Amino acid sequence: MGILLSSKKPTFDDTSNTVFLVQIPRGRKVPSVSPFPLKLETYLRMAKIPHESVISNALSPKGKTPWIHHRGRDIADSQFCIEYLNKEFGVNIDEHLTTEQQAISRAILKMVEENFYWVLVCYRWVYSDPQNAGFAQKLPSWLLYLISKRVKGYANGQGMGRHTPDEVFHIGKLDLQALSDYLGDKKFFFGDKPCVTDCSVFGMLAQLVLNQTEAPLYALIQSEFPNLERFCLTMRDTYWPDWNDVLKPVAAAT
């Protein structure tokens, strides 16, 4: 799969302090159809770190995407990237959180990235037509078939894939309930200033609220957890004022 998807590694200017964010091509309705590039890019904007998107299918040393390149170093995994960038640029967008809030923040981050993520993955790749994922271009059916097969295997290994679609929906609903109850009336999860977890929750929920609006989970958000939709729009309007410009077709790096 990696061989099919990956392209030649891009070249970077290592004399610059710019962070090169390597990510898959833009979506039709969201800057990324994957939650993790959207999380990482939102963080870069929030932390005001000079960065440049490199649109490429090149995979990280861990065989995944997104990843970053900075001053000669490649770093994989969105959370490791954030830890690295916090050190390199002397930033900490979580600094306004109390110790207890930082703890809750991590718990929410992990619930969203290690549990709800798999609910979304099952919906997109196993229960519905992957063409609806919001890719900018129609992908060949054979490629989507291969990806679906691989993803089904991963979901089974992780565990979510062993449940029925109704059970997975129920698990997703409980996560959304938890997010909605904790967010309440607040602008962001911990008050008026966002943190890393807000970037992650946005990256994840945007896949429903701003991308796959046909999904039953989006209907659920609209009817039962409207504050989650309000949160997504707030994040978008604050950190992505150029949302529509970004979605205009972007040529892939070669």
Add this chain to the structure above:
Amino acid sequence: MHCNCGNTKLLIAAAGAVAASAFILLKFCRKKKLTFNDDSNVVYLVQLPRGKRVPSISPFPLKLETYLRVAKIPYENVFSSQFSTKGKTPWIHHRGTDLGDSQFCIEYLNKQFNVDINAHLTKEQRGVARAFLKMVEENLYWVLACARWVFGSPSRAGFPSSMNSLVLYFIQRKVKQYAYAQGMARHSAKEVFHIGKLDYQALSDFLGDKKFLFGDKPCETDCGVFGMLAQVVFNQPDSPHYEVIKKEFPNLERFCWSMREAYWPDWDQVLEKA
């Protein structure tokens, strides 16, 4: 003419080894038909045999059994390697119904027995409780799975006697595959330890001086956290994970002892005798 005697002997030896392996594996996995009394209101908890240092070497049976004790639901253990319809363990049988997945079991039992050990939590606390439960079961779980099964050779110390080296070999193969699928095994051992430490930090910071995560009464998440941390605190005393808990997050060890003393006064009696 080249003699094939050597090859034949080799083939016979290989066939013998395969047959022996299959026999040993089947002995562990033999699906002896389990029978239950469906007239009774007792919940049958089907789980792997007892460990030598913890009632279960897997976090989920320990979580589920602790929940049954906290909620005071009448139950009976059935020690078996038979898996649920989802291909996992533990699972429960109650009045003719088989149910897998510890959290689905808890939801079912809450309804059947009209209990809710989360009742004392506010709405916001319930949200936080779920987040911690998922962090522990979907993140820390894989940290510990990798530490035990992916990096280095797994030790049988503390395991039930019925889990011999061959069974461990097959478990290790599966877990490596699953951990790669989930993502944790793509990281280095050092990175995985770092991820685990951040989870311990979050748990410790949230627990603080409290007896349980949300005060003086435990909830479902306390059962989940106990099931997971007990694997380290009571079952892997030589591991770097226990070392970091002892040194940097002693309130987590204190929490485990509180849960054990409150809900497992018979801890020593239930363990498999060494």
